[in-house]
Amino acid sequence: MSHLEIELQQLKAETIKMWSLVNLQLRKGKDSLINLDKDLAREVMLSERRVNAYELKLDRDCENIFALFNPVAVDLRCVLAILKINNNLERTGDIVEGIAKFVTNVDSTFDKKLLEITRVVEMYEAAISMMDEVLEAFDRENTSIARKVFQQDELLDDINIKANAVIADYIRNNPENIEAALYLLSIIRKLERVGDQAKNMAEELIFYIEAKVLKHRSIKEQSKE
Amino acid sequence: MYKIESKNVDFFYGASQALKNINIAFKPNTVTALIGPSGCGKSTYLRLFNRMNDLIDNTKIGGQILIDGEDIYAKGVNVDSLRKKVGMVFQKPNPFPKTIFENVAYGLRVNGITDKKFIEERVETSIKQVVLWDEVKDKLKKSAFELSGGQQQRLCIARALAIQPSVILMDEPTSALDPISTAKVEELIYELKAKYTIVIVTHNMQQAGRVSDTTAFLYMGELIEYGNTKTIFTNPKIERTQNYITGRFG
Numbered sequence: 001m002s003h004l005e006i007e008l009q010q011l012k013a014e015t016i017k018m019w020s021l022v023n024l025q026l027r028k029g030k031d032s033l034i035n036l037d038k039d040l041a042r043e044v045m046l047s048e049r050r051v052n053a054y055e056l057k058l059d060r061d062c063e064n065i066f067a068l069f070n071p072v073a074v075d076l077r078c079v080l081a082i083l084k085i086n087n088n089l090e091r092t093g094d095i096v097e098g099i100a101k102f103v104t105n106v107d108s109t110f111d112k113k114l115l116e117i118t119r120v121v122e123m124y125e126a127a128i129s130m131m132d133e134v135l136e137a138f139d140r141e142n143t144s145i146a147r148k149v150f151q152q153d154e155l156l157d158d159i160n161i162k163a164n165a166v167i168a169d170y171i172r173n174n175p176e177n178i179e180a181a182l183y184l185l186s187i188i189r190k191l192e193r194v195g196d197q198a199k200n201m202a203e204e205l206i207f208y209i210e211a212k213v214l215k216h217r218s219i220k221e222q223s224k225e
Numbered sequence: 226m227y228k229i230e231s232k233n234v235d236f237f238y239g240a241s242q243a244l245k246n247i248n249i250a251f252k253p254n255t256v257t258a259l260i261g262p263s264g265c266g267k268s269t270y271l272r273l274f275n276r277m278n279d280l281i282d283n284t285k286i287g288g289q290i291l292i293d294g295e296d297i298y299a300k301g302v303n304v305d306s307l308r309k310k311v312g313m314v315f316q317k318p319n320p321f322p323k324t325i326f327e328n329v330a331y332g333l334r335v336n337g338i339t340d341k342k343f344i345e346e347r348v349e350t351s352i353k354q355v356v357l358w359d360e361v362k363d364k365l366k367k368s369a370f371e372l373s374g375g376q377q378q379r380l381c382i383a384r385a386l387a388i389q390p391s392v393i394l395m396d397e398p399t400s401a402l403d404p405i406s407t408a409k410v411e412e413l414i415y416e417l418k419a420k421y422t423i424v425i426v427t428h429n430m431q432q433a434g435r436v437s438d439t440t441a442f443l444y445m446g447e448l449i450e451y452g453n454t455k456t457i458f459t460n461p462k463i464e465r466t467q468n469y470i471t472g473r474f475g
Contacts, residue, residue: 002408002411002412003411003412003415003435003436004435063459064455064458064459067434067455067458067459068434068435068454068455068458069431069434069435070431070434
């Protein structure tokens with residue numbers, strides 16, 4: 001194995017570690033939301049620092065590989081993709097931290113009915129599943145797994161679009177819960193962004209493996225390509 | 226403890242000063258790349274470590290070079306013993322006009338070793354170390370000149386390893402090789418550092434990046450910058466180093 005291959009393997013291993021940490025944060029974030037577990041939410045907020053440390057390390061590793069090994073072709077695409085995935089993961093970490101912060105801010109528990117009508121739990125599970133699948137796709141370098149998330153992202157978009165009307169209606173009927181309802185709307189917005197990050201990472205993986213650029217294409221085009 | 230220490234080293238070819246006050250300490254089991262434009266003194270500097278410059282008339286060294294803490298230019302130093310400890314690989318593959326086997330056995334024989342089994346074992350180990358064994362095991366009695374350039378260069382590295390040095394000097398070891406052979410030699414350098422301390426002169430900046438742990442940039446006989454290769458190639462402290470590694474040297 002060449003020196004560059006060893007470096008790339010280590011880079012991928014580090015990326016997977018960071019990714020697993022972010023996905024774990026996402027899961028804990030969901031549990032903290034459903035159970036209004038503020039301690040767990042605080043734990044999520046604290047470990048955001050670890051995600052940031054990974055981001056700095058991966059940035060530096062990529063810079064070193066560019067400078068020392070001048071990668072070309074698939075190796076170049078690998079480092080470019082990881083550089084962007086690193087950014088996506090850090091953003092996802094920030095989003096989860098934001099969700100946890102909302103959980104710590106809410107005074108009472110979220111009304112079960114509110115959780116149900118907004119489909120936030122379903123949305124959260126879909127976001128987690130997307131992140132897990134893109135991670136698996138990255139680990140196995142399997143682009144057909146990565147392509148699955150494009151469809152899943154539509155579900156997140158759909159729930160997000162409908163959320164305004166659903167929450168407005170809820171607030172009209174339950175004005176005493178207005179604060180919690182608004183926090184939940186913000187959480188839904190954030191989950192929609194998690195879906196976008198997962199989709200971006202899937203696109204980067206496809207760019208790395210197949211040298212195809214799927215950005216700014218419609219879902220139909222992305223699924224065909 | 227450093228493997229090689231160069232303290233205030235000056236070097237003169239007649240009246241012309243080729244090296245000016247070079248101070249570098251080389252850690253064991255590392256690869257150090259010496260880079261710089263032609264005539265900057267990097268090959269001269271490399272050849273000081275096994276006293277190859279002694280063979281050139283009218284030269285003079287100042288300062289000290291210590292290997293394993295001993296001054297190799299002190300009176301009474303046995304140059305043959307020094308060269309057993311400090312092996313060298315040159316720019317062009319230079320196998321002897323002998324068989325593949327005898328090329329690697331040569332260093333052992335001139336050192337007075339006659340035990341046939343010992344020689345055979347050492348030859349095999351050395352050739353395996355340079356990942357050449359599978360390619361030559363059935364033609365050990367054939368002339369080394371029958372090998373390709375890349376194979377010849379790996380054979381020369383095996384020849385250097387056979388006498389079990391602890392330091393290996395390489396003077397542009399891949400400049401005469403094609404990219405595949407270059408990659409094989411570079412891979413080898415990376416593996417060899419587990420056992421040896423390696424100093425390599427190279428004109429190929431990417432090679433310095435790929436194989437070395439530390440890099441020294443020399444210019445007109447002076448050490449401009451020395452440090453971790455990652456730092457030199459991502460954020461050199463001296464502008465002249467940056468200009469050189471980015472190809473903007475004017």
